Amino acid sequence: MHASAPTRHHLPGDLAVWFFIFAELAVFGILFIGFGVARSLDPATFTAGREVLHPWTGLINTIGLITASYLVAVAVHRLRHRQPCVTPLLWGAIAASSIYTFGKLWEYADLYGNGYNLGTDTFFMFYFFLTFFHFMHVVLGQIILVVLAVKVKRGDYNGDDMNGMESGASYWHMVDLVWLVLFPMLYVLA
């Protein structure tokens, strides 16, 4: 069978994964709206908290995640069209996303070292809770990318059966989508 480009009315990945993705997006959406409500009640605390954060670290983290998403999207495209270098692209995505994980760990260490934690004020309660909740999703996404890289290397996906690859990629893009809202909300708008 010849591998084909995704056609109209093709949901990428497994249906169950999409229910999971929408459930995750609903949870994050409610938390983000909670952040917006809390900020509207006490904008001074949120502005003071935001000024403590490192916007350049947030920016570098964002660049890492968007780069990872790009590499995953290219990997899916290349696998579908039976082109080479899919595994290196996935390892590249894992490496790019590691910029985020190490950047976030550094930022946590820096903030804790300067006395900021979950109990500091409402802003930092939201900051640590939201970013760590998202951080755990990134780590799970990295584990999924490792599994995909190993399975592609083994030849488990051949361009005809894209379900597993598309499901993992969709989950990864969801993690990136959430960060696209979370980053400006914490580092610019607060």
Place this chain on the structure above:
Amino acid sequence: MLAVYIALMVCTMTPVIAMQAGADASVLVWLVFALVIVKAVLLVDHFMEMRHAPIGWRFAAQAWAPVVVAVIAGFHAVS
């Protein structure tokens, strides 16, 4: 795909650079809201490949960021 990646990068860097350059906060906020929606739609359509999905799924995936941003923007406007 590369063009989408570059567009996402530009949309990401613009508000941070504008903030560092001392842009007016009231303008910056609405710029950020608009850019977040643009980035989310680009990511959903091109990286997630939802432009090939059934219209309902595509709409649901695309709508998440605008809905969340609209609610946050509403609270931001009244605060």
